[in-house]
Amino acid sequence: MGDKYLLVFVQLFNQILVNVALLLWATLTYAAPQKIVSLNLCTDQLLMLLADPNQIASLSKIVDDPNVSFLAEKSAEYKKNRGDAEEIFINSPDLVVAGVYTEKATVQILQSLGVLVEIFPIEQNFNDIVKNIRKMGLLVGHSDRAEKMIDDFNIRLEELSSGINERPRAAIYSANGYTTGTDTMSGQILKTAGFRNITEEVGMSFGGTLPLETLVMLQPDLVITGKAYPGHSRSEEILKHPALRPFKSITQTDAKWICGTPAVLDAVEELQRAHPEKGLR
Numbered sequence: 001m002g003d004k005y006l007l008v009f010v011q012l013f014n015q016i017l018v019n020v021a022l023l024l025w026a027t028l029t030y031a032a033p034q035k036i037v038s039l040n041l042c043t044d045q046l047l048m049l050l051a052d053p054n055q056i057a058s059l060s061k062i063v064d065d066p067n068v069s070f071l072a073e074k075s076a077e078y079k080k081n082r083g084d085a086e087e088i089f090i091n092s093p094d095l096v097v098a099g100v101y102t103e104k105a106t107v108q109i110l111q112s113l114g115v116l117v118e119i120f121p122i123e124q125n126f127n128d129i130v131k132n133i134r135k136m137g138l139l140v141g142h143s144d145r146a147e148k149m150i151d152d153f154n155i156r157l158e159e160l161s162s163g164i165n166e167r168p169r170a171a172i173y174s175a176n177g178y179t180t181g182t183d184t185m186s187g188q189i190l191k192t193a194g195f196r197n198i199t200e201e202v203g204m205s206f207g208g209t210l211p212l213e214t215l216v217m218l219q220p221d222l223v224i225t226g227k228a229y230p231g232h233s234r235s236e237e238i239l240k241h242p243a244l245r246p247f248k249s250i251t252q253t254d255a256k257w258i259c260g261t262p263a264v265l266d267a268v269e270e271l272q273r274a275h276p277e278k279g280l281r
Helices: 002-031 041-050 085-090 104-112 126-140 143-161 185-192 198-202 212-218 234-240 264-274
Strands: 036-038 056-060 095-099 117-120 169-173 178-180 207-209 222-226 249-252
Touching: 036 041, 041 056, 041 095, 041 117, 041 126, 041 143, 085 104, 095 104, 095 126, 104 117, 117 126, 126 143, 143 185, 143 264, 169 178, 169 185, 169 198, 169 212, 185 264, 198 212, 249 264
Parallel strands: 036 056, 036 095, 095 117, 169 222, 222 249
Antiparallel strands: 178 207
16 A cells, blocks of 8 residues: 555656646746837847847837947847837837936836836946846846856956056047046956056046046057047047147947947957057967
8 A cells, every 4th residue: 555655646746846847837938028128228239139039129219320339230120119108108018128327207107007127227347247148138038148148258358358467558538528437337348458547547436527638648558539420529529639649549439338248348359459468469
């Protein structure tokens, strides 16, 4: 009798395991959102990198601008939204992803209507990039892709960071004389490329205006400017000032610097062409 009861117990236990496995499979299969809307340039790009194309309902309207989006060409495949709560709600998304500076009224209205909205924080360093990649991968049901992306990112980061002994002094200089300090994503890119940010010498950790006179007095080894936007802008006139001509300079597109994606490592690699050690390789 004991053996019979044991057999029944084993069979019952096995059936329970099968049911649990099926439940888990069903959860993983159907839990992933199938109609995702992005309201932010940076979430646009993470979404395109990690989600299946048929999961993406729409992206923000600025993602097709190559001046700010390194996936502008790829974004042509997707519908764009204006960021209006009414427009988003009427399309019945099962997930909306946004940034901390996304229009708060839009986010609040969508949440009050029962729409799931996930807010992504701004990335200030490479650890923040990893966190947001992992978060997006989990949300869209592709954690495996996210982990692969993180592994590839870390391997490449280590390669780019190796073999640096010299650290020339560099300045990031943009429209209206705006610059960024060490505690920003741009500062992280600069440091990883093998340069020392001159903002350390004036006590600027984040962003702010650096007077042209101060920049000239600091005499950086390299000045990094942004690519000019189409048309004419008085804010960019300072970048053409004769006082900057004696300095070694390079121009970088904003598209690889603005958002915390693996593209920041492309920005690092491009900067290293001007590095006395890395540029020789």
